[in-house]
Amino acid sequence: MAFLRDYRAARRDEAELGLGVWRRAHDRFRRGLDRFHQILETLPDKALAQSVVPTANALADLLPEVRAICAAAQRTAPSSSHDIPASTGGYLNDVHRELSRAGNAMAQAAEALTMARFMRTDDESAAHRLDAVVRRAEAVRGHVDRARELLERG
Incomplete structure (x- = not known):
């Protein structure tokens, strides 16, 4: 049964996100989120x-926001390759850049959480290390918001 569920999910992803840059941006974000939760x-x-x-x-x-942004970008400018589709003023390059930055910030948040795991509870830097995780998470939010704004304006 899991095979059929996975097959349907893959088909839905392909239909909504395509196989190009928008799908990869979404998948990179999802992998970073999975890694954060694993840690x-x-x-x-x-x-x-x-x-x-x-x-x-x-x-x-x-x-879900990242998925919606990627799906809207795929509907606006379908991508089935490694190339970002052309757009007026290059706004899709900016959207993709912000999604990439969100994925990178997600990976940095997971890294900060990994570092926080090695702190001692009596360590004075404990609060600082948790602040780093929160700051990285805020950066992720900022990049996702910016990608949405750029797509809506484009």
Whole structure:
């Protein structure tokens, strides 16, 4: 049964996101989000994990937005290759750049969370390390918002 479910999901993704740059931008973001949650699940300090849950939820809430942006971009300018489709004023390049930056910021948030896992609970830098995770998550949000704005204006 899982095979059929996976097949249908792949077909839906292909129909909505295509096989080009928009699909890859979405998939990169999703992989970063999955990695963030994998790291969160393996944190040995449960108090630390609980303090990161709101940030993890906020990041997870961005996935449908990223999917909607990528699907709208695919409808606007279908892509089936590695090339970003041409657009007036190059706004689609900017949309793709912001989606890429969101994926990179997501990876940096996962990296910051990994570093936070090695802190001691009595460490003075503990709050600073968690702040780094939150700052990275805010950067992800900013890039997603900017990509949406650019697409809407284009």
